[in-house]
Amino acid sequence: DAKTTQPNSMESNEEEPVHLPCNHSTISGTDYIHWYRQLPSQGPEYVIHGLTSNVNNRMASLAIAEDRKSSTLILHRATLRDAAVYYCILRMIRGSEKLVFGKGTKLTVNP
């Protein structure tokens, strides 16, 4: 499984946008980019995923670099409830359905 690199931690202020980066320089053409987050004392939850084009949903936006070697998860207006560990994960199309979690980025949101 291809590897991702994320900062260990980031801080943001409430109601400000947050950009969470992820590097995946060894990504292959058949890898989807998935983001999950884990709130304190809970199981991970799906946030968003993409392949080549930028994606938006009600939770966040995913911006994917043209060469696909990096991506950015964008929370448009951070709330205290967005404080969590965010994981960037690569998953092969039609390959293993397994997710390989790294340590993720711990996001702190200040009031």
Added chain:
Amino acid sequence: NAGVTQTPKFRVLKTGQSMTLLCAQDMNHEYMYWYRQDPGMGLRLIHYSVGEGTTAKGEVPDGYNVSRLKKQNFLLGLESAAPSQTSVYFCASTVVRDYYEQYFGPGTRLTVT
């Protein structure tokens, strides 16, 4: 729908004891997974199942066994618990045809003394 549920929520075992963790999902998902999460770490896959009656090893399968006798249930067994198995265990499931996300349970916190 209850989603993914896990039983029990907490358990303390002595070294050498055995136990079974139960994962149940009511979404008719084909794939189910067991992960463990140690403090400050991401999740690591223990075993997974792609359908009723089938199981496969993940990244850290040693010391664990699993069974998937019914589609909705995935059991994780520890035959002889060791302190190194102290962890939080998460179960997850997904539907293959429209695979976008895994749905996770709330976790089981296991301490082995």
